[in-house]
Amino acid sequence: MRAPERAIGSTDGDYPRPLLVRPTWQDLSGTWGFATDSHDQGRSAGWHQDPGPFTHTITVPYPPESELSGVHEPDCPPVVWYRRSVPLDREPGPGERLLLHFGAVDYQAQVWCNGVYVGGHEGGHTPFTLDVTEAVVAGGEQVLVVRAEDHREDATQPRGKQDWRTQPHGVWYQRTTGIWQPVWLEVVPDLHLRRLHWTSDIPGAAVQIEVELSRRPESAVEVQVVLSLGEEVLAVQTCRSERREDSWVISVPALRHQLEQSRLLWSPEQPTLLDARVELRAQGRPLDVVSSYVGLRSVGIRDGRFLFNGHPRFLRMVLAQNYWPESHLAAPSADALRREVELAKELGFDGVRVHQKVEDPRFLAWCDRLGMLVWDEMPSAFEYSPTMLERLTSEWLEVVARDRSHPCVVTWVPFNESWGVWHGLDIAEQRHATTALYHLTKALDATRPVISNDGWEHTESDIWGLHDYAPSGESVRERYADRDAIARVLGDRPPARRVALLGDPVHRGQPVMLTELGGTSLRPRPDQSWHGYDAVDSVDALAETFRELVDAVLDSPELAGLCWTQLTDTEQERNGLLTADRQPKVPVEVVRKILGRPARSVPAEAIDAARRAARAPE
Missing domain, CATH: 2.60.120.260 (Galactose-binding domain-like)
Structure with a gap:
């Protein structure tokens, strides 16, 4: 068996379960x-x-x-x-x-x-x-x-x-x-750590750890947790338990100080991760030891804004199909997973909406390490039935259990565009399905926003994501000019052919975001297939369309984020900013500059930009 490097410090990213790492494993x-x-x-x-x-x-x-x-x-x-x-x-x-x-x-x-x-x-x-x-x-x-x-x-x-x-x-x-x-083998003690989960509590200056053992211990065991940043030990706590599943609050005193928070908090700009060492002991004898990591951050919504670490943040996301021509849903290599994150960051995006796919956890680990926000989405079924709902719910529970310790994951999306719940407008059972998955997800994890059905026909959602493939910036500006205009979109003038909100949802300050936008392709040659929402004839025209639509969203005083469709060409969908072999169509620096403009809905962005400009050398 081979010994991987530390979870955070790994350079190859091969280890298949990055949040619970043992020193030896056998790759199959x-x-x-x-x-x-x-x-x-x-x-x-x-x-x-x-x-x-x-x-x-x-x-x-x-x-x-x-x-x-x-x-x-x-x-x-x-x-x-x-x-x-x-x-x-x-x-x-x-x-x-x-x-x-x-x-x-x-x-x-x-x-x-x-x-x-x-x-x-x-x-x-x-x-x-x-x-x-x-x-x-x-x-x-x-x-x-x-x-x-x-x-x-x-x-x-x-x-x-x-x-x-x-x-x-x-x-x-x-x-x-x-x-x-990946398929892999691992030798473990009979009584071992089966699962860990971390939840950060910034106001409480603490981290909660949930531990699941392989079985109930015959007598009390101890679980020691050590949190550190580099060589600096931030917390050490030993907890005693007689249960198979237990949880404890680990105090992190450094979080009580505002200046220390700025050093310790995780963000796309500063993806700080704490090393975590968890050791299981029985009668003073070590049984099992694993390494993990923790990202300290908070997410939420308020007054029509997405909150990150307590502050409004405008999300600049890209739709990521994460599909490769030579290997399909599987990544061609561990390095390809890292490169996908790097490419999105180089273009200037701070988040990816992984679309209709549950991505390899090594991809999420690179998002944690490199600083990339993730919307975690369940792949849809297409026919509504009790069997479909049972299958989707069961698998979604496993998705949330697997991914909820990743700091990069900031939003859960169990349904997309009414796929599988096509008749929610008319059939009560289908409305109940999207509402039930919303509440079930919140029951498992109340720390993140949940979207019942991204795109349209929201029943209960913390973010109202709209899919708007507007042909021009002018139409975006008109539809989202102010609160009254957005109220009309949410009411009786949705951008798609389906209503935006179903029933009479409670308004709790949900942000409105354009969670699919653009979809513009370079017009193909006669011998090429094509699928997209619009086509242009040149790279310059593609860049200008991108600029026009992104500018319109950034200029809205109310929109809280965008998600451009899409990162890469995929099969016959040739509307990526990158080709299928990950080459940029528009120069990277052009895309990055367009995305970097301050958003009008978050005035602090303009203030920060002015301060950076003032500090810049002549």
Whole structure:
């Protein structure tokens, strides 16, 4: 097994679970045996014990539809199998367990170890862990077999922008079947730390830690938490517990001082992260130790503004599909995840709305480290039914549990543009669904804004996100000129063909943001496909359209943020600021300068800009 670097200081970003890091792990990426099962006969035929059907190979974690997988089969059957013989770097000893981790398998997974069924999972975007200890064969290689099932025609599966057709059309892309995030092994003590969660309390000068153990301890255990910034220890606390799940408040005295807060708080401009070391002890004997990190920050809403660390902040976001031509939903490398964040920052954006995808947690870790705000969004299903709602809710709970300790995540979005709840205007059950997911998310995490249904037909939302593909800056200026104009948009003149608000929502000072805007493409050559909301003929025209629309939003005294569509070209959607191979269409410095103008709705931005100009050398 290899030892990764510290969670914060890691330069390669390979470690699959950056918020709970142990010093050793075994990466199972690479070549696996592969078989398709068009007639779904593999289980009855005993493929989990038979190497015969695995006549092909696949490179994990790339989906078989992708080029990097080595399979490159766009019309992949709904059932696929994986097989690999694994020599263990270290076998579990007495009092230890061997855990098999999957980052994501789309959509249903069943797993065998040495012919023994060890468990499964439903949900194509969230991680799961299986204890394979009892199936281990001592002194030999371990045979792992995975069956994945993903039906393209099942519209009740949360699928995001994966197409149900063989060839992508409209705004939908190539499918992703099976394993598409890392697979890895880890030896742990029998009683170990299974999950950590951090919540910062800036006014209280504290951090709350929630701990889940692998099982209830037979007698009381101790959990020691050490928080530090570099070599400076900020807090040390030892807590005693007899429970499987427990939580404590860790005092951080330095946060009581205003000057210290400016040094310790996390922001896109200063992404300060505290190292966290958590050790589990029983009767004075160490059992388990993990490293993690904490970002101290707060988010909220008030008086039509988005609040960040207690101050109004105008959000300059970009829609990120996070899709690569050669590997689809899977990133082509760990470094590609970091580069995606760097590209958005270089362009001048301070946030990404990861669209219709639950991104690899290593991407969120780079957003934490480099300073990028994230709107976390659930991939949609398309057909409303009790099965759809059960599937989406179950997976959304796993998304929130996985991501709620990342300081970069500042907003939750369970639904987008009424996908899967198409008839909320007329059908009460569908309105109740979006409202229920809003309240369920708030019950799990009251520290972040939640949007019931981004784009339109909001039932209960903390931010009223509107999708407005206005053709000109003039139309944006007219629609969002002042509070009265925005009230008309929210009332009876929405920018889309659907109403903005459903029912009679309570006004609590929700900010109004244009959470999809632009979508402008360079007009394609005759031999190219194209999809977008508008097209221009030159780079200069693209830059001017970007400037015109962004200026109009920044000049509004009421709008609280924008999200430009989109960061990169994706399949037939050629409306990115970057090409599919991540090359800028408009010079980076031009985009950055346009975005850098102060927003009229946040007067402090103009004051800060004036102060910076005054300090600048002649």
